Amino acid sequence: MNAAxxxxxxxxxxxxxxxxxxxxxxxxxxxxxxPLEGWVSKGATLEQALGFIDxxxxxxxxxxxxxxxxxxxxxxxxxxxxxxxxxxxxxVHWLHRxxxxxxxSRSRRGLHIVYTLPPDAxxxxxxxxxxxxxxxxxxxxxxxxxxxxxxTLLLADAPDELLTELRQHRPEPQPKTSAATAQRGAGEAFSxxxxxxxxxxxxxxxxxxxxxCRLAERGLAxxxxxxLLLPAALAAGLSEREIRASIASAFKQPSRARDATTFREGxxxxxPSAADVLNRWRSR
Numbered sequence: 139m140n141a142a143x144x145x146x147x148x149x150x151x152x153x154x155x156x157x158x159x160x161x162x163x164x165x166x167x168x169x170x171x172x173p174l175e176g177w178v179s180k181g182a183t184l185e186q187a188l189g190f191i192d193x194x195x196x197x198x199x200x201x202x203x204x205x206x207x208x209x210x211x212x213x214x215x216x217x218x219x220x221x222x223x224x225x226x227x228x229x230v231h232w233l234h235r236x237x238x239x240x241x242x243s244r245s246r247r248g249l250h251i252v253y254t255l256p257p258d259a260x261x262x263x264x265x266x267x268x269x270x271x272x273x274x275x276x277x278x279x280x281x282x283x284x285x286x287x288x289x290t291l292l293l294a295d296a297p298d299e300l301l302t303e304l305r306q307h308r309p310e311p312q313p314k315t316s317a318a319t320a321q322r323g324a325g326e327a328f329s330x331x332x333x334x335x336x337x338x339x340x341x342x343x344x345x346x347x348x349x350x351c352r353l354a355e356r357g358l359a360x361x362x363x364x365x366l367l368l369p370a371a372l373a374a375g376l377s378e379r380e381i382r383a384s385i386a387s388a389f390k391q392p393s394r395a396r397d398a399t400t401f402r403e404g405x406x407x408x409x410p411s412a413a414d415v416l417n418r419w420r421s422r
Contacts, residue, residue: 139198140283141188147239147252147283147291148184148201156206157187159196160280164244166202171195175378178204178276178369198244200280203272204369210262210296211279212251212304213270218242224249224288228269233288236297240289241282249286250279253296263365264304271304276369335370342374343384350388360389 145152158177161167166177169190174180180202182190187199203211217226222242224230229249233240239252255273262273272279285291337345346367353363363385371381 139191139281140285143241143283143285143291144184144188144199144281147285147293150293151201151206151209152184154206155181155183156202157182157184157199158202158278159187159190160198160200160278161195162197164198164280166200166278167196169196176372177202177278177378178372181205198280198282200278202278203274204276207257207274208255208259209293210253210255210271210273210301211277212253213243213272213279214249214251214268215243215245215270216247217249218247218286222287224286229288232297232300236294236300237288237290237292238294239291240286242284242286244280244282250281251289252293253300254293255296255301262301262304265362276365331366331370334367335373337374339375342371342376343380346371346374346376346381346384347388350385351391354389354391360386363389 151157158166158174158181159169161171161173166174168174171194184199190196191198201209201211203209212229214226214229217229218224226249229240229251233251236253241250242248243250259273261275262271263275263277264271334342334346334349349367350363353366354360358366364382367385368378368381371384372378376384
């Protein structure tokens with residue numbers, strides 16, 4: 139990791155508490171290298187984060203994109219050859235058209251590209267086979283500071299055309315499900331995230347488990363379900379450990395058991411399809 143490059147390229151964010159440290163699994167961790175609960179709402183300054191690195195339990199620093207407003211991070215896997223040659227037409231096109239910060243990933247096969255956005259820009263989350271892109275979303279991005287020859291130390295504004303292309307990018311295929319939506323109160327749209335976030339005390343785990351079962355039976359991946367439900371459940375007051383355990387438990391249930399799952403209020407609202415909710419959340 140090249141700390142000097144990170145200090146220069148991200149000088150505008152250095153004093154903001156948007157930095158986290160990572161363990162060898164590239165996951166946000168505490169100073170002892172253990173998984174950091176509730177990391178989506180936590181952060182340190184860049185210098186504080188760099189000071190926690192010990193090379194064994196804590197191996198790097200990165201950005202908490204739920205707090206680091208005004209950044210678009212593009213993550214491309216398997217686009218660099220062993221000699222560092224870039225084999226991504228997408229990356230070559232945009233880095234030539236609008237040069238910006240670009241670094242070699244920890245695997246040395248991937249590339250991270252970072253542009254700036256207006257702080258009030260809409261969230262973006264694209265996860266497809268060949269590209270991932272995130273802005274203003276609960277995502278941790280481990281950085282290396284190893285500048286690629288196509289990259290610069292100056293973060294450039296994201297071109298509007300790039301944002302349009304990313305927002306039109308198709309995520310990995312999801313099972314086709316009904317586009318039905320349910321209503322709550324005077325016509326308020328009711329989604330899985332609303333359902334979990336608004337859970338009263340005593341119903342939070344039950345609602346989270348029920349929503350996770352619905353996502354699982356519709357074919358979503360565990361990681362996608364966590365991405366969708368984690369922020370809502372944290373807002374409801376559950377800990378990250380409780381949330382992950384409940385979602386994992388739902389995904390381990392046989393399909394017949396999931397179908398029978400209800401929450402204690404005894405109501406099974408006609409919620410939107412999981413794919414509809416996830417895609418709408420990604421395109422906000």
